[in-house]
Amino acid sequence: MHSFHRDFISLLLVAPAVLRAGAADFDPLQYVDQLIGSRDGGNVFPGATLPYGLAKAVADTNSGSNQGGFTLDGTPILGFSALHDSGTGGEPSLGNFPLFPYAACPGDDLNLCVYPKRTRIAYGSFNSTTVVARPGFFSVTLNTGIKAEMTTSQRTALFRFTFPTATNGAHPLLLQDLSDLHNSRQDNASVSIDPTTGRIKGQALFVSSFAQGAYKSYFCTDFSGSTILDTGIFVDSRASTDVKDLAISRSINGYPLPGGAFIRFESPKTPVTARVGLSFISSDQACANAEAEIPSFDFEAVQSAATDAWRKKLSPIVVSTGGGVDQNQIKNLYSGIYRTLVNPQNYTGENPNWDTGEVYFDSFYCLWDSFRSQIPFLTILDPSTVEQMIRSLIDTYRHEGWLPDCHMSLSKGYTQGGSNADVILVDGYLKGLTGGIDWDVGYQAVVKDAEVEPFDWCCHGRGGIDSWKALGYIPVQDFDYKGFGTLTRSLSRTLEYSYNDFTIAQMAKAMNKTIDAEKYLDSSDNWRNLYKANQTSNLYSGTNTGFVGFFQPKYINGTWGLQNPLKCSNIDNTGSVCSLQNTGAETFESSIWEYGFYVPHDQASLIELYGGPSNFVKRLDYLHDQNITYIGNEPAFLTVFQYHYAGRPGLSAKRSHFYIPRFFDTTPEGLPGNDDSGAMGSFVAFSMIGLFPNPGQDVYLITPPFFESVNITSPKTGKTAIVRAINFDPTYAAIYIQSATLNGEPYTKNWIDHSFFTEGKELVLTLGKNESSWGTAVKDLPPSVSEYVGFNGTGAARRTPPRSLRYPVDFGRTGLGFGQ
Numbered sequence: 092m093h094s095f096h097r098d099f100i101s102l103l104l105v106a107p108a109v110l111r112a113g114a115a116d117f118d119p120l121q122y123v124d125q126l127i128g129s130r131d132g133g134n135v136f137p138g139a140t141l142p143y144g145l146a147k148a149v150a151d152t153n154s155g156s157n158q159g160g161f162t163l164d165g166t167p168i169l170g171f172s173a174l175h176d177s178g179t180g181g182e183p184s185l186g187n188f189p190l191f192p193y194a195a196c197p198g199d200d201l202n203l204c205v206y207p208k209r210t211r212i213a214y215g216s217f218n219s220t221t222v223v224a225r226p227g228f229f230s231v232t233l234n235t236g237i238k239a240e241m242t243t244s245q246r247t248a249l250f251r252f253t254f255p256t257a258t259n260g261a262h263p264l265l266l267q268d269l270s271d272l273h274n275s276r277q278d279n280a281s282v283s284i285d286p287t288t289g290r291i292k293g294q295a296l297f298v299s300s301f302a303q304g305a306y307k308s309y310f311c312t313d314f315s316g317s318t319i320l321d322t323g324i325f326v327d328s329r330a331s332t333d334v335k336d337l338a339i340s341r342s343i344n345g346y347p348l349p350g351g352a353f354i355r356f357e358s359p360k361t362p363v364t365a366r367v368g369l370s371f372i373s374s375d376q377a378c379a380n381a382e383a384e385i386p387s388f389d390f391e392a393v394q395s396a397a398t399d400a401w402r403k404k405l406s407p408i409v410v411s412t413g414g415g416v417d418q419n420q421i422k423n424l425y426s427g428i429y430r431t432l433v434n435p436q437n438y439t440g441e442n443p444n445w446d447t448g449e450v451y452f453d454s455f456y457c458l459w460d461s462f463r464s465q466i467p468f469l470t471i472l473d474p475s476t477v478e479q480m481i482r483s484l485i486d487t488y489r490h491e492g493w494l495p496d497c498h499m500s501l502s503k504g505y506t507q508g509g510s511n512a513d514v515i516l517v518d519g520y521l522k523g524l525t526g527g528i529d530w531d532v533g534y535q536a537v538v539k540d541a542e543v544e545p546f547d548w549c550c551h552g553r554g555g556i557d558s559w560k561a562l563g564y565i566p567v568q569d570f571d572y573k574g575f576g577t578l579t580r581s582l583s584r585t586l587e588y589s590y591n592d593f594t595i596a597q598m599a600k601a602m603n604k605t606i607d608a609e610k611y612l613d614s615s616d617n618w619r620n621l622y623k624a625n626q627t628s629n630l631y632s633g634t635n636t637g638f639v640g641f642f643q644p645k646y647i648n649g650t651w652g653l654q655n656p657l658k659c660s661n662i663d664n665t666g667s668v669c670s671l672q673n674t675g676a677e678t679f680e681s682s683i684w685e686y687g688f689y690v691p692h693d694q695a696s697l698i699e700l701y702g703g704p705s706n707f708v709k710r711l712d713y714l715h716d717q718n719i720t721y722i723g724n725e726p727a728f729l730t731v732f733q734y735h736y737a738g739r740p741g742l743s744a745k746r747s748h749f750y751i752p753r754f755f756d757t758t759p760e761g762l763p764g765n766d767d768s769g770a771m772g773s774f775v776a777f778s779m780i781g782l783f784p785n786p787g788q789d790v791y792l793i794t795p796p797f798f799e800s801v802n803i804t805s806p807k808t809g810k811t812a813i814v815r816a817i818n819f820d821p822t823y824a825a826i827y828i829q830s831a832t833l834n835g836e837p838y839t840k841n842w843i844d845h846s847f848f849t850e851g852k853e854l855v856l857t858l859g860k861n862e863s864s865w866g867t868a869v870k871d872l873p874p875s876v877s878e879y880v881g882f883n884g885t886g887a888a889r890r891t892p893p894r895s896l897r898y899p900v901d902f903g904r905t906g907l908g909f910g911q
């Protein structure tokens with residue numbers, strides 16, 4: 092088709108200039124499939140957008156799983172809208188002001204066209220074979236014969252509707268509806284249509300999807316391509332050309348009143364292009380955005396610019412397509428990478444709450460999902476954008492008083508666990524991000540998380556700070572009169588706050604704030620206070636799992652509470668309440684079994700508590716093999732690779748192949764859970780390149796890549812880091828590292844630091860079919876706060892040091908590690 096031809100030409104023109112990491116004829120876009128995750132709850136946004144684009148155009152379907160707009164599950168289309176989030180759960184987000192096309196109203200009678208969303212779906216059916224999704228482009232043909240194509244610039248969407256020629260003589264109609272996917276419109280929305288130019292301007296207040304608050308959204312739509320026949324507005328099921336302005340209330344009996352504008356055209360012969368400018372400031376700004384970004388309505392030019400932007404973003408990573416590797420694995424990788432670049436969104440200049448001239452990103456939805464691997468992935472692929480995101484987080488701290496934990500549609504989202512923006516800031520700090528970030532203010536922000544309890548810790552910061560300081564843990568049924576949030580998750584919050592404090596300690600240490608470093612290192616040890624050494628765990632069948640020693644909730648008075656270690660696990664079918672409900676568990680969306688591994692900074696102590704490395708490995712195997720963990724939610728990510736800490740890096744490799752492609756494949760149902768704004772995509776990407784981060788530390792755990800080689804060019808330094816596999820086996824029987832070299836020198840550590848990427852080092856891994864001794868010695872293990880004990884050659888286990896003891900620390904960026 093036409094647009095494909097354009098893509099191909101622009102590829103030839105652009106490729107040699109930008110593809111530094113590998114062969115000039117390698118086009119990563121051919122391996123991107125946006126439809127992965129568009130069925131069975133992946134909830135991805137599969138439409139047209141730019142990297143971090145505010146405008147996200149797609150067909151919205153009438154699906155219970157339409158959080159990202161479009162689904163390939165047989166449900167019909169409700170409209171074509173241009174604001175979306177991607178991969179989220181809960182209520183659908185955005186989807187504002189959809190357009191809907193008719194080739195003609197029956198008998199050319201305006202009142203016989205169907206306006207309300209709930210009834211017009213009768214005209215929204217389509218055949219899934221007509222769907223085309225490519226970076227910067229989306230297209231579908233309705234069964235009515237109307238073809239809808241869309242592309243975007245940063246804040247403007249361009250839709251092109253082509254009408255069936257069989258309807259010659261008819262007058263096509265486009266309506267634009269004052270609604271959103273969630274039907275959350277509040278009072279006093281308005282729309283106006285200019286009968287001369289056909290320009291539609293409007294605004295409405297909507298409720299944010301997983302947040303406190305609401306947001307106002309504005310649009311400005313212009314048309315091109317066909318002569319205007321008439322214009323007007325509609326309310327409910329009736330329309331009139333006599334009325335050009337409408338102000339409408341929210342709903343009648345809970346049903347959001349349909350209302351909007353329509354425009355009819357003289358002839359169906361020419362396609363109609365609709366340019367939808369978007370803004371969160373005003374309709375005038377929406378018009379100005381559209382005029383500045385897409386002055387000429389040139390669909391091909393906009394699409395080609397979008398394609399180029401995507402190619403440029405994806406080009407730093409080039410994998411070998413040889414060695415017999417399954418092409419679907421390459422698709423899995425690049426599609427995962429693509430999804431990491433869809434959210435957060437660049438709302439710079441569109442923040443009505445403050446305008447400091449600073450960059451502004453929104454749709455951090457949520458950091459609890461993205462701190463683990465998505466933002467760390469972008470720190471490699473697109474560090475200057477992560478610098479902008481961190482600047483935006485810090486600017487949000489300046490204006491909202493705290494770093495956000497979840498933020499979407501200009502609203503404070505709900506916090507799920509700790510203050511995990513701390514981890515993101517420290518991760519970026521340790522990895523050398525600069526880019527105008529005021530790290531002194533950044534440090535103030537993370538310290539405030541640890542020290543000052545917000546009145547509304549539902550939505551940023553931490554709760555229970557008095558208890559945390561007095562008791563060293565968050566008690567179950569805490570007494571907290573200073574701030575308010577859901578008083579649950581005491582156990583998972585204790586573990587997350589402990590790690591948050593550890594990351595602050597590292598930043599303090601690097602900034603020479605020695606007293607703070609010691610203080611936060613000390614409180615990072617609080618996780619121990621909820622470890623109950625004699626706690627056992629039975630399966631629901633009654634069978635004892637055989638493992639002893641689990642975290643447990645504890646009351647203010649120091650008495651242990653009790654939570655079944657399997658509650659809220661993947662095998663808990665007892666109807667447990669595991670989210671943010673008031674009746675929720677002491678662990679959030681996860682079990683004690685799984686949180687039992689969440690001590691990312693002190694795996695050495697955890698291994699010791701769990702009875703040494705081989706028992707730790709047995710417990711980790713049990714977690715995965717008994718389906719206690721589920722890879723479709725983020726707390727599972729790090730557990731795939733924690734074998735490294737027990738001296739068994741080969742088992743991490745084996746485990747990542749257990750999950751990919753079994754749980755992550757290239758079909759529309761190929762994701763195990765919500766993509767969560769690209770979090771799942773980043774899990775796939777990191778796993779497949781074979782360097783998984785322990786976020787908040789300058790540490791990547793090494794496993795063999797799923798390809799013969801991976802080249803990653805640092806956009807900062809221009810240097811190319813290379814991972815090369817000798818004896819690469821496309822059947823993945825040989826996934827065990829036998830030996831390695833780094834820049835030609837033998838390398839035995841099972842982890843590497845960020846300088847690998849920035850300095851463009853070369854890691855050569857020789858693979859074999861059996862585990863080897865590579866990376867298994869204590870000196871080769873990743874850093875841990877405490878010393879590794881109970882490993883061969885480290886002597887007998889010694890007593891766990893008391894909490895007041897200060898651990899040896901050397902968090903140096905060159906990576907010789909702490910406490911080895």
Ligand SMILES: *[C@@H]1O[C@H](CO)[C@@H](O)[C@H](O)[C@H]1NC(C)=O
Nearest residue numbers: 112113114409410411800802
């Ligand atoms: C990676 O870079 C090296 C060195 O420039 C080059 O020889 C190799 O072909 C590249 N690999 C791929 C897959 O392009």
Ligand SMILES: *[C@@H]1O[C@H](CO)[C@@H](O)[C@H](O)[C@H]1NC(C)=O
Nearest residue numbers: 216217218219220221222234
């Ligand atoms: C969808 O289109 C394909 C290809 O044209 C066709 O084989 C199939 O029968 C169509 N499906 C339906 C439900 O019409």
Ligand SMILES: *[C@@H]1O[C@H](CO)[C@@H](O)[C@H](O)[C@H]1NC(C)=O
Nearest residue numbers: 277278279280296338339340
């Ligand atoms: C909506 O507009 C009406 C009429 O102008 C006004 O009385 C009312 O207060 C407005 N409601 C809101 C929520 O602004």
Ligand SMILES: *[C@@H]1O[C@H](CO)[C@@H](O)[C@H](O)[C@H]1NC(C)=O
Nearest residue numbers: 143437439440450475476479
């Ligand atoms: C975000 O938008 C602003 C304003 O247009 C721009 O200066 C900045 O470079 C953008 N950031 C990215 C990563 O595109």
Ligand SMILES: *[C@@H]1O[C@H](CO)[C@@H](O)[C@H](O)[C@H]1NC(C)=O
Nearest residue numbers: 530598599600601602603604
């Ligand atoms: C911390 O102190 C060391 C040694 O005096 C010095 O090299 C380093 O630049 C200091 N770092 C900061 C951020 O001040």
Ligand SMILES: *[C@@H]1O[C@H](CO)[C@@H](O)[C@H](O)[C@H]1NC(C)=O
Nearest residue numbers: 622623624625626627650651
């Ligand atoms: C388990 O340990 C606690 C102390 O942490 C103790 O009070 C309790 O009696 C022990 N329970 C059993 C069954 O040994």
Ligand SMILES: *[C@@H]1O[C@H](CO)[C@@H](O)[C@H](O)[C@H]1NC(C)=O
Nearest residue numbers: 568646647648649650651652
């Ligand atoms: C501690 O508090 C809990 C919860 O109120 C209570 O069940 C328990 O009996 C108390 N323990 C002691 C020793 O008072």
Ligand SMILES: *[C@@H]1O[C@H](CO)[C@@H](O)[C@H](O)[C@H]1NC(C)=O
Nearest residue numbers: 662715716717718719753754
């Ligand atoms: C775990 O789940 C898989 C399906 O994903 C199933 O095949 C397997 O039997 C389950 N294992 C156990 C121990 O229940």
Ligand SMILES: *[C@@H]1O[C@H](CO)[C@@H](O)[C@H](O)[C@H]1NC(C)=O
Nearest residue numbers: 827829858859860861862863
């Ligand atoms: C690999 O392990 C298997 C079974 O443990 C053994 O039979 C085989 O000889 C080993 N291969 C090599 C090359 O050591």
Ligand SMILES: *[C@@H]1O[C@H](CO)[C@@H](O)[C@H](O)[C@H]1NC(C)=O
Nearest residue numbers: 704705737738867868882883
């Ligand atoms: C320790 O040595 C024993 C005997 O050589 C071996 O079986 C075991 O795997 C080793 N454990 C570790 C953690 O290296």
